[in-house]
Amino acid sequence: MLPAANRLKDKKTISRLFQSGYSIYGKIIFLRYQKNIKPDSPPKIAIAIGVKTAPLATDRNRLKRLIQAILRDLINKIPPGLDFVIGINNKTFRLVFLKDSNFRKVLLDDIKTAISKVRY
Numbered sequence: 138m139l140p141a142a143n144r145l146k147d148k149k150t151i152s153r154l155f156q157s158g159y160s161i162y163g164k165i166i167f168l169r170y171q172k173n174i175k176p177d178s179p180p181k182i183a184i185a186i187g188v189k190t191a192p193l194a195t196d197r198n199r200l201k202r203l204i205q206a207i208l209r210d211l212i213n214k215i216p217p218g219l220d221f222v223i224g225i226n227n228k229t230f231r232l233v234f235l236k237d238s239n240f241r242k243v244l245l246d247d248i249k250t251a252i253s254k255v256r257y
Contacts, residue, residue, distance in 0.1 A: 145181035163247035
């Protein structure tokens with residue numbers, strides 16, 4: 138699990154990110170971000186995986202745990218004062234997940250690339 142200071146739990150903020158946040162698309166993930174009201178606050182992150190992407194709850198939870206484990210290692214490289222929503226692209230996820238046995242490495246590279254493209 139992500140540290141409590143880095144979790145984005147407010148539904149209003151998450152819906153605001155989906156409506157007016159900046160988007161970055163990777164091979165298998167999408168990243169929506171926006172500046173926080175407090176510029177010196179730690180980055181807050183939410184993970185969104187839809188039912189169409191992974192119909193079984195166990196698969197969705199597994200993906201969330203995998204993304205959280207990757208983010209725990211990268212949390213210090215994320216600039217402060219930003220809110221993020223990270224999700225999985227529906228179509229490409231199935232292709233990459235089924236074909237690639239090293240899914241964690243592909244996911245890590247995709248998240249690193251997306252975070253490096255963030256303009257703040």
